[in-house]
Amino acid sequence: MKVYNLACLHEHHFEGWFSSEADFLSQQSGGSLCCPICDTAEVRRLPSAPHIGGRALQEQSQPASTVSEPAQTIALSNSDHGQLEKQIQATFMKAMRDLVNKSEDVGSSFAEEARKIHYKETPERSIRGQTSTDEVSALREEGIDVLALPKIPLLKNTLQ
Ligand SMILES: [Zn+2]
Secondary structure, eight states: OEEEEEEETTOOEEEEEESSHHHHHHHHHTTOOOOTTTOOSOEEEOOSOSOOTTHHHHHHHSOTTOOOOOOOOOOOOHHHHHHHHHHHHHHHHHHHHHHHHHSEEEETTHHHHHHHHHTTSSOOOOEEEOOOHHHHHHHHHTTOOOOOOOOOHHHHHHHO
16 A cells, blocks of 8 residues: 655645555546546646645755655555564564573473462472463462463474
8 A cells, every 4th residue: 555645736735545656657647536626637746755844845946866755654565564474473482482491391290380389389480381271270260370372383393
């Protein structure tokens, strides 16, 4: 999605949303792009710098070689969006690994150890291990913070 600053023949300024530059160009040349104020199809794209005071004057006084600033938009293209998701996933996986690496593996005595820590019978620390989902809910009811991790094959592999 692209957002362009547009202006018509009569200097009415407005924004147009397009799926791509090609979409904008085809709408512009096809005459389907109209000014929302006066309805003329004589619409041109403005440089993307937002809200320039005295725009007409500045445009005239600027040397022709001036390169306009690249547009700053928050709309992500599909590929950027995928990239972002991958980054979030990577960050999440790293946080999980750190958590796992920092905790002590108590194996199948997880529930027992978690209770000991909660009731201060043993020094407080992060532990990991296996327990049933029933035990997890029982621990939670006792006010013990338990994070149930899904069994992620990737996590297992990277730990070996
Ligand atoms: Zn207009």
